[in-house]
Amino acid sequence: MSTDTRAPNQEKKGAIELTLAMVLSGTLGVFVIESGASPFNVVFFRCLFGTIALGLYCLLRGYFKNHGFTAKKLGLAALGGAFIVFNWAFLFKSYEGTSISVATVVYHTQPFYVMLLGSLIFRDKLTATKFGWLGVAFVGLILVAGVSASDLTGSGDGAYLAGLGYALLAAVFYAVSTLITKRVTGVRPHLVALVQLVLGIFLLLPFTTLSQTKDLGADWGWLVGLGVIHTCVMYVLMYSAYQKLPTPKIAVLAFVYPAVAMLMDWAVYGHSVSWLQALGIPLIVAASLGINLGWTFKGRAAKPAVPAAAPAPAPAASKVEINSGGTR
Template sequence: MGRREEGVRPGSRPSVLAVFIFSLVSFGTAGVWVSRIDLPSWDIVLYRSGIGGAFILLVFLLTRQKPEGPAHRKDLGIVFLSGMAQGVSWIFLHTAYQEIGAGLGTIAYYCGPIAVMFLSPLLFREKMTWWKAGTFLAVVFGMILVNLEALESGKTQYGIFAGLMSAVFLAVMLILYKKARHIGGFEGSLIQIAGCFTVVFLFVLSKEGLPRPVPGGSLPWMLILALFNTGIAWCAYYGAVAKLPVQTVSILGYLEPLSAVIWGALVLGESMSGLQAAGALLILGGAVLSEVLPAILGRRHRSGVRER
């Protein structure tokens, strides 16, 4: 499956949107399951990528999709490298879940796409508007507020560091993935998760040899994380994303960190201070507005041109 967007029939659009929103809300539950698994973050990522990747491979084979990789070997390598970056990012992200909670960990993680947006003029020669620069500064200020009160304990400092490093490697993943123009969809996700599994497996071998077995009490949560949050949710995401406009995907994508905050509060009892809540609003608001306002202004401009 390539990266070309497909048109969506009017009657099917609500169902496609529902599937896409389901996948994002599902992604937001990851921190809940991770908090219940008694394993180091790297072992969690190894099992998650291995079991989830096997599920995605099964779906890919059952749907009999034609692979694009053999015809685009350079892109194949780039997507695999992006998956390796995703693996490192997940190790830091799962550490952040365990140290500072699902909500704050996911918010830190989602600074990655904002960093890519800010670097896009240098990397992809995309124009940086004053509006996007302003929203980037809002996100940075929001991160300062979110972490201001959390810097009191050494454990939390490490959690914040892990969250920010997850964002750095997420940005690397996005940059690499954007450079591969011919491989996407289920095939792209399958190659990515193979790269993720490979780098984490090598890390586990170097650190502790064979991975630790999953404790009996953690097994149900590991299966939910690997099969539901990774396998099923990824298939739903990549099945819907090819049928939706880019702007819709970009804007709705921020439902994931929002849902992570909500799940963290409802299930794990996580709470934020007033400053942290203000910082979270700045991060989410800046991220959404960086996508929404240009789309609105673009539609108005095109409408004005048609009227003239």
């Protein structure tokens, strides 16, 4: 007998909220590129405008009362935030060498780094099935990466290989942040995210070239949008949806993000993946769902694994955490 007490209308509302959040996440790359700012400048202003918007939201909702932070929880949130903000910088840097489509799909392998790091750090059990899904994801990653022999010998486009490396590094940093932040319990995820955004302002200031922003003009709107739309609004939608949806629906809806990102990359910049790269995408999708939902290769589903959070700082107080998406 099911113990899930979610009302159908609440679940429907949660599905709409998460879909909207993932659609917004899919437009992130366009805002980054159109801003014309360097990756570190983009992340700095995302943190700045995101802090203002999310801070006002938390203030209006009264979240600062009985916040639940202790010195240890605050330290863990800050440590996770350090990895989150540099994860953004590496992801945005990867757009320069590859494309939004390729970088997003490569970045979407982060659940497997969460799994591997969890086994190394917290001794989480790795079953044969999980290793099998990891192998499927690896094959998909090889296909999506589209690395040729010339790239490996140095006679090809070195920037493309570097872009792939940045996307992979961003995914690893996100995985580390997820493992750290998930240990912050009893605190609203909005406040955890706010701590990480505030930290990002000071952490990235030494890497930010403010003199480059004097000629942005109307492009400031893209940076403001990253802070208000892709940080505050998107986080609020995601954290609200997480409370209303079961894990399987969250895991599936998380893939709206890369789908929209690829569509935007094609519609705005004319970028598309090759047929060979396209073969790798369903492999990564299947492997991610297999890990998150506990699928086995024998056709019987194991108990669904609780996934880890998507593109935003991992929600510490939400009922579930998404492994397969992210804001990235």
